[in-house]
Amino acid sequence: MASKVAVVTGANKGIGFAIVRGLCKRFDGVVYLTSRNIERGKKAVADLEKEGLKPNYHQLDITDNKSLEVFRDYIKNKYGGIDVLVNNAAIAFKHNATEPAAVQAKETLFVNYFSLVSTCDILFPILKNGARVINLSSSCGQLGLIPSKELKERLKDEKLTVPELSDLMQQYVDAAQQGTQAAAWGNSSYVVSKVGVSALTNIQQRMLESRELSTMNQ
Ligand SMILES: NC(=O)c1ccc[n+]([C@@H]2O[C@H](COP(=O)([O-])OP(=O)(O)OC[C@H]3O[C@@H](n4cnc5c(N)ncnc54)[C@H](OP(=O)(O)O)[C@@H]3O)[C@@H](O)[C@H]2O)c1
Incomplete structure (x- = not known):
């Protein structure tokens, strides 16, 4: 049977990173840690590997439709689609900005x-039947x-x-x-x-x- 696939956006640090860690421990399938910056993403993957976890990695900038499309095509070709999509990536200006x-x-x-709307427009067509989507509000x-x-x-x-x-x-x-x-x-x-x-x-x-x-x- 094809592997189940979970994807977390903006996962090189913070809550997204913690979600990847949790999914690596509990999810019966492959977990994609994605980040807009490859270096930061690979460093995050290496940190989790030191804990004995094995996340997969792909670049994904939610503000860049080309990046979203490349990721969609990669996942579609390799696994057929997505089972869990965690829309975590976001920004916040500091209070004293x-x-x-x-x-x-x-x-x-x-x-x-x-960019969340664009992410859903581009990735929803490859959600598998029964998929789960989590939007971090x-x-x-x-x-x-x-x-x-x-x-x-x-x-x-x-x-x-x-x-x-x-x-x-x-x-x-x-x-x-x-x-x-x-x-x-x-x-x-x-x-x-x-x-x-x-x-x-x-x-x-x-x-x-x-x-x-x-x-x-x-
Ligand atoms: N922290 C809280 O108290 C709190 C409370 C309620 C809800 N939330 C929500 O939870 C989520 C995570 O928050 P957090 O505190 O973990 O934030 P964070 O530490 O600032 O992490 C945000 C993540 O989003 C990434 N990101 C930003 N723009 C992106 C883009 N265009 N494409 C892909 N990734 C991008 C960042 O990447 P870079 O490292 O490259 O910047 C980083 O990995 C957000 O949706 C936030 O609004 C947070």
């Missing part, structure tokens, strides 16, 4: 929300942290689609360019990005249950 809010909004939403991804009542209603609307959610996330980025984001969205790009991740995950769950993600193989 000096970059303007407009820059923080654009970069944070690009990596944490829009945060306690910062709670709707209660968004000031606007109207936005909260939109974001929890069960009819909200991914393109509509992406429009809302882009509206936040655009408002931050104008400096008008605070009243409706609050002041944290990280919060908005993780609210987006939580809303996206709810939509994906509904789509999976209704089999709308019919691009999935098998």
Whole structure:
């Protein structure tokens, strides 16, 4: 029988690294530690090998569609698809970061929300039947942290689609360019990005249950 495959994005350090360690100990199949930077990724693999664990490695930058496509084709050809996908990669500006809010909004939403959407668009077609997808949101991804009542209603609307959610996330980025984001969205790009991740995950769950993600193989 073909090996089962688990994939963790942004796994060269932090929570992603710990998830790979846990999967190596418990998952009955091959575990892919992926990272945007090959050197950092290989160092992480070597650290786990010192613990007697045997993760596989592949480069994967979630902001680069070419990197995602190369990885998708590699996994599809070698194993037929993915059984467990852990969407862990993300960024966060430090609280004392000096970059303007407009820059923080654009970069944070690009990596944490829009690149997660691209990752799912490119990798979902090779999810195997019965696959599991884990999107790392945060306690910062709670709707209660968004000031606007109207936005909260939109974001929890069960009819909200991914393109509509992406429009809302882009509206936040655009408002931050104008400096008008605070009243409706609050002041944290990280919060908005993780609210987006939580809303996206709810939509994906509904789509999976209704089999709308019919691009999935098998
Ligand atoms: N730490 C917390 O308290 C906490 C709480 C709730 C949720 N979370 C969420 O849990 C996840 C992991 O957090 P963490 O604290 O472990 O963060 P972290 O230590 O900063 O690690 C983030 C990982 O993501 C990678 N990454 C960033 N951009 C990437 C890209 N474009 N492509 C591929 N990988 C990329 C980083 O790679 P580089 O090393 O190359 O930068 C790093 O390996 C995130 O989604 C975070 O939002 C964290």
